Amino acid sequence: DVKVTQSSRYLVKRTGEKVFLECVQDMDHENMFWYRQDPGLGLRLIYFSYDVKMKEKGDIPEGYSVSREKKERFSLILESASTNQTSMYLCASSSTGIQFFGPGTRLTVL
Amino acid sequence: AQSVAQPEDQVNVAEGNPLTVKCTYSVSGNPYLFWYVQYPNRGLQFLLKYITGDNLVKGSYGFEAEFNKSQTSFHLKKPSALVSDSALYFCAVRDARYSSASKIIFGSGTRLSIRP
Numbered sequence A: 001d002v003k004v005t006q007s008s009r010y011l012v013k014r015t016g017e018k019v020f021l022e023c024v025q026d027m028d029h030e031n032m033f034w035y036r037q038d039p040g041l042g043l044r045l046i047y048f049s050y051d052v053k054m055k056e057k058g059d060i061p062e063g064y065s066v067s068r069e070k071k072e073r074f075s076l077i078l079e080s081a082s083t084n085q086t087s088m089y090l091c092a093s094s095s096t097g098i099q100f101f102g103p104g105t106r107l108t109v110l
Numbered sequence B: 001a002q003s004v005a006q007p008e009d010q011v012n013v014a015e016g017n018p019l020t021v022k023c024t025y026s027v028s029g030n031p032y033l034f035w036y037v038q039y040p041n042r043g044l045q046f047l048l049k050y051i052t053g054d055n056l057v058k059g060s061y062g063f064e065a066e067f068n069k070s071q072t073s074f075h076l077k078k079p080s081a082l083v084s085d086s087a088l089y090f091c092a093v094r095d096a097r098y099s100s101a102s103k104i105i106f107g108s109g110t111r112l113s114i115r116p
Helices: none
Strands: A004-006 A010-013 A019-025 A031-038 A042-049 A064-070 A073-078 A087-094 A105-109 B003-005 B010-014 B019-021 B024-026 B031-038 B044-050 B056-058 B064-068 B073-078 B087-095 B110-115
Touching: A004 A087, A010 A019, A019 A031, A019 A087, A019 A105, A031 A064, A031 A073, A042 A064, A042 A073, A073 A087, B003 B087, B010 B019, B019 B110, B024 B073, B024 B087, B031 B064, B031 B073, B044 B056, B044 B064, B073 B087
Parallel strands: A010 A105, B010 B110
Antiparallel strands: A004 A019, A019 A073, A031 A042, A031 A087, A064 A073, A087 A105, B003 B024, B019 B073, B031 B044, B031 B087, B056 B064, B064 B073, B087 B110
């Protein structure tokens, strides 16, 4: 089975902190994605990557950056966390179109 | 532009009754369509997909979905609901012209509640 893991299930940070969310997949997938999930808004794509060191902006990239130095790892970075970035963050990977998701990180920014 | 609409925020069904969760989509080319389910405090799990071929697609846990091109719909169905089906369901679409590396668009989600 495909396994996508995220470094933390719950995270609490303060406004202005730099935050790193890590995602690792074990199925050699080329494509990886970061979403945020908010009630009533569904999943919104922040960034995605189709190869090592490659990245593409999604629909809401502002305030975020990403890093993909190795194929299995895709990191989401909040350069200076703000309260409106409090959300559930989901990572996914795919190769054939079906996306496999991690369990999510619930981030609270105080 | 691609878009997905799930017109119902919540669907309530009695256990044993059939259920339908609605989804309509808009893409310029042919659609690839997906349903995902999210159980409480867990990530999304893939349920089923439509790529091409038979309009009725069967997936996990007894779910199926019917692709209707003329109505641009892809409704999720199950003949007999179980309490354990209670979860949040997401419909998603991708334009078939683009590679699997491109993004898919998710709907806003429908919360399915099955009462005993």
